[in-house]
Amino acid sequence: MIDFWLAAGLLLLVALSFLLIPVLRSRRAQLEEDRTALNVALYQERVAELQVQQQEGVLDAAQMDAGRAEAARELLADTEGVAAPRVTRLGKAAPLLAAILVPVLGLGLYLHFGASDKVELTREFAQAPQSMEEMTRRLERAVAAQPDSAEALYFLGRTYMTQDRPADAAKVFERTVNLAGRQPELLGQWAQAQYFADGKKWSDKVQALTDEALKADPKEVTSLGLLGIAAFEGQRYQEAIDYWNRLLEQLPPDDQSRIALQGGITRASEKLVASGGKVAQAPAAKPAALLKVRVDLAADLKAKVQPGDSVFIFARATSGPPAPLAAKRLTVADLPATVELGDGDAMMPQLKLSNFPEVQLVARISRAGKPTAGEWIGRSQPLASSTTAPQQLTIDSPDK
Template sequence: MIDFWLAAGLLLLVALSFLLIPVLRGRRAQSEEDRTALNVALYQERVAELEGQQEEGVLSAAQMNSGRAEAARELLADTEGADVPRTARLGKSWPLLAAVMVPVLGMAMYLHYGASDKVELSREFAQAPTSLDEISKRLERAVKAQPDSAEGLYFLARAYMAQDRPADAASMFERSVALAGRQPELLGQWAQALYFAGNKQFSPQVQALTSEALLADPKEVTSLGLLGIAAFESERYQQAMDYWNRLLAVLPADDPSRSALEGGIARAADKLGSGAQLAAAPVAPIKAAEKPAVESKLPALLKVRVDLAAALKANVQPGDSVFIFARATSGPPMPLAVKRLTVADLPAEVELADADAMMPQLKLSNFPEVQLVARISRAGQATTGEWIGRSAPLASSTTAMQALTIDSPDH
C-alpha cells in the first residue's frame, strides 16, 4: 500500500500546482501593478511641480516642456515590460482555502467511495498463504469487501469445512445459494454442512436439500456420498451400498476417493452379511395359516413417450432441461424416479423403474398409484420451470406405453 499512497500523493501535488501556480503569478502581477501606479503618481507630482515653477516665473516655456518630457521618459522607463493591469482579482483567502480543501475532500471521497481494501486484498492474494487459518481470514476480508460475491462465499464455506466449522460453512453456503441460485452442487454441500453441524443428524432440511439436488442432477456426488454415510450410520447397510455404488459409477477412474469409497462399500457388505447370517438361523416352519397374505412386489417399470405441444415450440430453446419423473398420488411429494433430457431430445421414449429411485426406500413398486410429470426448466431446476405436462393417476404396475405432452404453463 505504500507505493499506492506515494502515487496518490504525487497526483495530489500535480493537482495543487494547477491552483497554486496561478496564485503565485497573480501575486507577481499585483506587485507590478502597484509599482506602475506609484510611478504614475510620481510623474503627476513632478508635472505639477514644474507647472508651479512656471507660474512663479522660475521656468520658461521651453524649460517647462523639457522637464515634462524628461519626467515622461522616466515614467516609460520604469513601467517598461510591466503586464497589463488586471481589472479583476480573486480574494487572497480563496486560493489558500481551495488548496487545503481539495486534498481533504479528495481523501474523504476516496475513503468513502474508493476501493483501498480491495487493492490491499489483491496484493495479499498475490502472495501464497502459509496456513489454512490465513486462507480463512483472507476470504473473510474478501467477503466483507464483496458481500454479493457468490464465489467468495462458496470458497469461504469450503475453508470453514476444512477447519471443521460446519455451522459457519452452512451459513456461507446458504448465502451463496441465495446469490447463485439453487444449483445441485451447492445444495449438496449445504446439506452436508448442515448434517455435520447437526451432530450427524439427518434432519428434514438435509433430506429436502439432498432430494432437490438429486432431482436436478441424479449424479450429484456430495448428496450421494452424504446419503450413503447417513444410511451406514443408521445401520441401513444396503441403502448405503446403493448410494455409494451410484457415486462410484460417476467418479473418474483416477479419483483418489475411490479407494475409500470401495472400502466403505466392503464394510457395509460385511455388516449386511453378518445380519443375513443371523437372519438365516433355523426357525420353526410357518404353518399355512400363518403365511403372509401379501406376496413380494414385482419391480415396477413405466414406459412413457414425452412430446412438446406444437404451440410451445417457439417458446423454448433446444438446451432447456426436461425433467421426467413419477410421483406418488398419495405419499411423499418428492419424485420416486426421474430422468433428465433436453428439449432437443423431444419427442423421446423413456423408462422409469425402481432402479431410478431417488431413495432406495421410495421405489415405484412401493406405491400402488403414481402420476407422470414432465417439466421444462430453462434454469435447470427440477422443482420449478416454465412449462409442464401431467398424466392422470395410473397404477405403478402399468406396462403399456404412456403418452405425456408438455402443454401448460408451470405455475
C-alpha cells in the first residue's frame, strides 16, 4: 500500500499546485504594484520640487521642461515590464480554503467509495500462502470484498471441503449456483457437500441435484462418484460398481485417483459376491480409433506455397456434425509427413472417431493460419473409422 499512497500523494501535490500557484502569483503582482506606486510618488515629488525652483527663479521654462522630461523617463524605466494588475473575485481566502478541502474531501470519498481492501487483497494474492488457513482467510476476504464473484465463491467452497467443513461448503456452492447458473459441475459439488453435511445421509435434495447434473452432463464426475458412494453405503453394490466404472472411463490414464477408484470397485465386487450376488459384466468398451495418414503435396503446387504456410490435417464424419473429430497442425516445411489421428485428438469428448462409423480425411493449406479456409486442399474417399491400414493423402486442389 505504500507505493499506492506515494502515487496518491504526488497526484495531490499536482492538484494543490493548480490552487496555490495563483495565490503566489498574486503576491508577486502585489509587490510589483507597490513598487510602481512608490515610483509614481517619487515622480510627483520630483515634479513638485522643479515647480518650486521655477517659482523662486532658479529654473527657467526650458530647464523646467527638461527636468520634467528627465523625471518621466526615469519613471518609465522603473515601471517597464510590470504587468497590468489582475482583477479577481475569489481573493486569497477561496484558493487557500480549497487547498485544505481538496485532500480532506478526496480522502473521505476514497475511503467511502474506493477499493483499498481489493488493492490489499491483490497484493496478498501475489504472494504464496504459508498455510491452508491463510489461504482460507484470503478467500473469505475476497468473497467479502466481491460477493458477486462466482469464481471466488467456488474456490472457497472447494477449500472448505478440503478442511472437512461440508456444511459451510454447501452454503457457498448454493450461492455459486445462484450466481453462475445451474452448471453440472457446480450442482455436483453442491450435492457432494450437502451429502457430507447431512452426515452421509441420502436425501431428496441430494438426489435432485445429482439427477439434474447428470441429465445436463452424463459424464459429470463428482455426481458419478457421489452416487457410487451412496450406493455402496446403502449396500447396493452393483449400482456402486456401475457408477464407478462410468467414472473410471472419464479419468485420464495417469490420474492418481484411478487406483483408489479401482480399489472401491474391487471391494464392492467382493461384498456383492459375499452376499450371494453376481457381478454383472460391463459391456466391452468400443476399441479406440486410430488412423495413420501420410500427407504430401502435389508436385505442381510446390512452387506456389511457402515453407511457413500452415497445414491442417483432420478427420470429419461423413454423416454427422461438420466439426473435425480429430486434428493435427503442421507446416509446409514438414511435408511429406505421417501423422496419427485418434480418439485422443478429439476436439470435444463427445466427438470421437470411434463414435462414427465412417469418416473422411482432409488436409488444408492456409497461409493465414485459419483451419476453416485456405488456398489448397486434399480430400480422401470415405473410409471406416476402424481402418488400420496407412492412408495416403495428397494436397492437389484449390480450396473453394
